[in-house]
Amino acid sequence: MWSNVTAAFEKAFALMGEGNTLLNEIVATTLEMSLQSSLYAMLIGVPIGALVGVMRFPGRKAIVLILRTMMGLPAVAVGIFVYLLFSGTGPFGGLGLMYSVELMVIAQVILITPVVAGFTETAVSPAYDAMRESAAGIGLGKARVALLAANESKYQLVATYLFAFARSVAEVGAVQIVGGNILHKTRVMTTAIALNYNMGQFSLALALGIILMLIVLGLNVVAAVLQAGLKKRQ
Amino acid sequence: MIEIGVKKQYGERVVLDVEKLRLENGRVYAVMGSNGSGKSTLAKILAGVLKGEGDIIYDAKKPRTGYMPQKSFAFDMSLTSNMLLGHAFRSRKEYKKKAIAILEEFGLRALIKKNAKKLSGGETEKLALARLMMDDYGLLILDEPTAAMDVNAVENAERILKEYFDRVKPTVLIVTHSPAQAKRMADELIFLNEGRVAETGPVGKLMAEPGSEELKRFLSVNF
Numbered sequence: 001m002w003s004n005v006t007a008a009f010e011k012a013f014a015l016m017g018e019g020n021t022l023l024n025e026i027v028a029t030t031l032e033m034s035l036q037s038s039l040y041a042m043l044i045g046v047p048i049g050a051l052v053g054v055m056r057f058p059g060r061k062a063i064v065l066i067l068r069t070m071m072g073l074p075a076v077a078v079g080i081f082v083y084l085l086f087s088g089t090g091p092f093g094g095l096g097l098m099y100s101v102e103l104m105v106i107a108q109v110i111l112i113t114p115v116v117a118g119f120t121e122t123a124v125s126p127a128y129d130a131m132r133e134s135a136a137g138i139g140l141g142k143a144r145v146a147l148l149a150a151n152e153s154k155y156q157l158v159a160t161y162l163f164a165f166a167r168s169v170a171e172v173g174a175v176q177i178v179g180g181n182i183l184h185k186t187r188v189m190t191t192a193i194a195l196n197y198n199m200g201q202f203s204l205a206l207a208l209g210i211i212l213m214l215i216v217l218g219l220n221v222v223a224a225v226l227q228a229g230l231k232k233r234q
Numbered sequence: 235m236i237e238i239g240v241k242k243q244y245g246e247r248v249v250l251d252v253e254k255l256r257l258e259n260g261r262v263y264a265v266m267g268s269n270g271s272g273k274s275t276l277a278k279i280l281a282g283v284l285k286g287e288g289d290i291i292y293d294a295k296k297p298r299t300g301y302m303p304q305k306s307f308a309f310d311m312s313l314t315s316n317m318l319l320g321h322a323f324r325s326r327k328e329y330k331k332k333a334i335a336i337l338e339e340f341g342l343r344a345l346i347k348k349n350a351k352k353l354s355g356g357e358t359e360k361l362a363l364a365r366l367m368m369d370d371y372g373l374l375i376l377d378e379p380t381a382a383m384d385v386n387a388v389e390n391a392e393r394i395l396k397e398y399f400d401r402v403k404p405t406v407l408i409v410t411h412s413p414a415q416a417k418r419m420a421d422e423l424i425f426l427n428e429g430r431v432a433e434t435g436p437v438g439k440l441m442a443e444p445g446s447e448e449l450k451r452f453l454s455v456n457f
Binding site for chain 1: 278281282283298299300301302303305306307309310311319320362365366368369375
């Protein structure tokens with residue numbers, strides 16, 4: 001087992017060092033998909049989560065419960081659902097998006113948006129409770145208070161983005177179904193790992209996994225530096 | 235004039251039951267009472283941040299209301315930006331000048347560029363009070379506005395507040411545990427006991443001749 005792991009590390013660094021064209025292409029597709037899907041999920045999920053976080057109405061708890069349940073959406077089920085919608089016989093089949101990066105992004109947005117909305121609600125709701133009376137005391141409106149509550153939770157929102165990106169980059173079930181793992185088109189890191197595993201190339205599969213982790217590590221380092229800079233400015 | 239007849243209960247527990255309370259325009263009312271007597275609940279209902287049963291009737295249009303809750307809050311931004319909240323569409327230059335002048339009065343001039351989250355409890359309270367001074371309110375509700383301040387800061391805050399009262403002439407409700415502060419700041423005293431108005435009247439008179447045993451006991455312990 002350890003020889004496989006050692007070989008995987010050696011292979012990972014060798015692949016990165018030699019500038020493998022296929023690897024670069026897969027990494028580029030992965031980043032293209034993950035950056036888009038995490039960004040769109042944030043654009044949709046943060047306002048939903050912030051609104052639920054600052055609204056107080058009967059039935060709110062039920063909405064929060066639904067949101068939190070949707071955070072556990074099974075990726076394969078989402079993949080099948082999107083496949084049925086966009087396949088030739090589905091209602092959106094005419095758009096011709098099957099086996100494209102665009103459809104992989106759509107599937108991931110469906111998968112990740114509830115996670116972003118749920119985390120945002122969890123961060124914004126206590127911030128809103130803490131500031132609600134003071135904000136009302138100087139006559140601030142609901143929308144302004146929602147923005148302020150999001151501002152109070154900005155570090156948690158950065159963490160939420162990192163989680164969204166990590167979830168996207170490490171997801172395999174949905175993208176395999178709607179993307180089809182087509183070489184030079186929709187092959188991403190996770191589907192490549194799965195393919196190599198199926199072919200018995202464990203070391204290569206693990207090496208790709210290591211590179212995937214290094215990408216996520218890089219993003220986390222950038223985010224940590226940005227956060228530190230933000231805190232220093234204050 | 236504001237006529238208040240409100241009740242608030244959580245389950246079976248009645249925390250406030252004010253049958254009739256009248257606030258005259260431009261007067262300063264101190265609200266006193268033991269812990270759990272309903273002071274903050276009354277302030278919250280009047281400020282509109284808590285719903286109660288009953289009515290609050292205004293003789294004219296509902297006045298613009300400013301409220302400082304018991305727990306002061308500093309928004310995650312500079313002190314100046316905190317002061318300008320609620321003035322987004324007004325002349326920024328003019329209001330910034332006003333904000334700095336008010337912060338200076340509260341002794342916070344040196345901190346204006348700092349993030350307000352880094353303030354101490356007393357400084358946060360000063361900021362919350364200063365933030366309210368940015369506007370002219372018809373009704374001002376202050377829930378223990380100087381509880382976290384030191385003696386000098388309390389004296390300064392009271393001076394600033396009095397100047398504000400003289401200039402703007404709002405109807406004021408100050409919740410306080412200090413009879414001395416009530417005497418210094420208010421015209422009238424509202425004494426609450428177990429959620430009910432036990433006594434109201436001119437502050438000097440009630441302090442000199444408390445009518446109820448509860449107020450007598452409260453003053454003997456707190457004065």
